[in-house]
Amino acid sequence: MEIQRYVPTQLRPARQMRADLQQIEQASSLDGVGELRSVGEVSLYGPGEKAELLDLYRQMYLIRRFEEACAENYSKGNIRGFLHLYIGQEAVAVGVMSVLRPGDYVVTHYRDHGHALARGVDTNRAMAELFGRKTGLSKGKGGSMHLFDASKRFMGGHAIVGGQLPLAAGLSLSCTYKGTDDIAIVFFGDGAVNQGTFHETMNLAAVWKLPLLFFLENNFYGMGSAIGKVRAGGTDFYPMAESYGIESVLVDGMNVLEVREVMANAVGKMRAGGGPQFIEAKTFRYVGHSMADPARYRDDSELAEWMEKDPLKTFPSLLLARGAAVESDLEAQRESVHQEVSAAVRFSEGSAKPSPHEIFDDVYA
Amino acid sequence: MPTLTIREAIRLGLDEALETDPSVFLMGEDIGTYGGAYAVTAGLLEKYGPDRVRDTPISEAAFIGAGVGAAAGGLRPIVELMSMSFALVGFDQIVNMAANLRYMSGGQIKAPMVIRAPTGAGMQLAATHSQSFETWLAEVPGLRVVAPSTPYDALGLLRSSIKEDNPVIYAESAGLYGASGETPAEYYEVPIGSAKVCRSGDDATLISYGHGMPILYESAEILAARGVSAEVIDLRSLSPIDTGVLVDSVQKTGRVLALDTARRSGGIMAEVTATLQEQTSDWLDGPVVRIGAKCAPWPYNREMEQGSLPDAQDVTGMLSATYDL
Ligand SMILES: Cc1ncc(C[n+]2csc(CCOP(=O)(O)OP(=O)(O)O)c2C)c(N)n1
Ligand SMILES: [Mg+2]
Secondary structure (H helix, E strand, C coil), X not given: CCCCCCCCCCCCCHHHHHHHHHCCCCCHHHCCCCCCEEECCEEEECHHHHHHXXXXXXXXXXXXXXXXXXXXXXXXXXXXXXXXXXXXXXXXXXXXXXXXXXXXXXEEECCCHXXXXXXXXXXXHHHHHHCCCCCCCCCCCCCCXXXXXXXXXXXXXXXCCXXXXXXXXXXXXXXXXXXXXXXXXXXXXXXXXXXXXXXXXXXHHHHCCCCEEEEEEECCEECCEEHHHHCCCCCCCHHHHHHHCCEEEEEECCCHHHHHHHHHHHHHHHHCCCXXXXXXXXXXXXXXXXXXXXXXXXXXXXHHHHHCCCHHHHHHHHHHHXXXXXXXXXXXXXXXXXXXXXXXXXXXHHCCCCCHHHHHCCCCC | CCEEEHHHHHHHHHHHHHHHCCCEEEEECCCCCCXXXXXXXXXXXXXHCCCCEXXXXXXXXXXXXXXXXXXXXXXXXEEECCCHHHXXXXXXXXXXXXXXXXXXXXXXXXXXXXXXXXXXXXXXXXXXXXXXXXXXXXXXXXXXXXXXXXXXXXXXXXXXXXXXXXXXXXXXXXHHCCCEEECCCCCCCCCCCCCEEEECCCCEEEEECHHHHHHHHHHHHHHHHCCCCXXXXXXXXXXXXXXXXXXXXXXHHCCEEEEEEEECCCCHHHHHHHHHHHHHHHHCCCCCEEEEECCCCCCCCHHHHHHHCCCHHHHHHHHHHHHCC
16 A cells, blocks of 8 residues: 655644654744634634634633632542543644534543533533533533533543544544535544554544544653553654554644644545544643542653643743734633633532432433 | 551552562553552562563553463463453453363363452442443353452452462452451461351341442441341352352341342342342242342432442341331
């Protein structure tokens, strides 16, 4: 089989980007701001898009604040079970979702709050689910790891590592089967690549040319295991897609605009019938794997390095530097997020718990 | 006698096996550097090194299967799963490979391995993380299945499981890791296939295992206050089941209630009660009683989850409804 190497025209090639990642300069990828650019049907950023840029900031800030509120409410006992926070990875979810259409399917793993919020699920109902309330997205039955909102085609929230990948393949099959140009995207972590389902699904998607976007969030650890300890082949995953004949690219997951750009490229090709695509974003979770994990297996210095690239610092500074926003714009977004999250906590506290007899509801259709 | 928690008792058993038997090694996700999701293996990597305490990738099918192979190759692997629910990812390796290898080879090959996994509901981990598949596996010929509920049994059963020449599923009730109890300093074993009468009584036999046991103790107290003396039996071993001890007890009491904290339908207590019906029907004052968790996936919400689990009120209620006790 002849492999089509992915050489994006508007993007730096993946290998080049990898070198860049090692010494990220704040402004490197932001050169485009201030001039109108688009990839396919998605306009990326430009002077007329102040509102859209501000919204990217708002969404990232919403996820950050939502997750902080989750941590607070976990300590208070309002949220229980396993709770995995997305703090540090916000630019990925927000950049990705900004390119998708309502008809596209989104599937993810248990670290799912950020994906759900960026997909536009109701903040109140997401928080209420974590509180185990009847008003929650899954009526209190799923909890943090199992968020679903079919109306947004947000198809979970799956807590068996690797279990979500075949589901996403089937959803993408349903898109082409029905003759639409909708696609499915599946998020997974660096740890999930070691499950058989990952390889099986890559092969199936390639053989059937499914419109399935494999989105790997490489945060360098699967629970307490650094990639190097559990994976042969180093910390770059995107080259492995080539062996399945799937085009792949690496992106800086701390940079929302770059994520948006590679997404627009990949999704455009998929809608045109190009089959599956693979994107690897390098990112970092600032907190432990779950609330039970003090993250003793990694160095503070590693965390500090990543925090310098914090999208919630670098992105607003960029907006300010390029004149796309003034401080009061940003402050207004933060203020509205604070209100939204506090309202979600109040909504959840005030919501009724499901009644015990509801346990048998929804076992069968 | 030293007092240990179940977590410490299991760690002690692992430590001792690593110390005394060079063919024993441990493998599982994050059991080394991280110390185990439930901290059971904490400190063992430091003591025995990475060859004998092996962190695995998140590849249950591969490392369970590799455990079978290593066992067939003459070693005694102890495999940790982060949750019994994740056994599903490696079920083929457990059932088709580990359990069948000896039989299919006409007895030429054996697979002496232990698969340890936290099991059970009650911690609001929802549908994918709360299941008790030891009850499924108990049906599979070729496997042994044990489930301790005290530190004493945890250590004694672990010792026998490691020595056992057949693959053993060692189910650890996740809610009981912190439960403490006395554990003799002298060496002892608890044989696989032996149930234990934990409290003797004349009026009714109550049977469970794992985290069903605290519910039975509580029930026995409530019954005692009503003047009913209950005999409480811990199955300890789901395969083989110690039918003799159960039959003796029911012949004495004439009443039996079996409680499962896993789903009631098709559970291990269906097997237990059917066996008792077959073997003790002439002694029984009424139908055998089986209670278990509700037959729905495990919900996240606390009240629903607790409502799904059976409790002491269910036990005493069913006893009075069935036997007028
Ligand atoms: C089959 C299975 N095995 C193990 C686990 C326990 N577990 C949950 S998340 C996780 C680490 C996954 O790491 P990664 O894929 O890198 O995602 P991240 O948490 O870093 O986002 C593990 C081992 C599980 N949920 N499912
Ligand atoms: Mg990871």
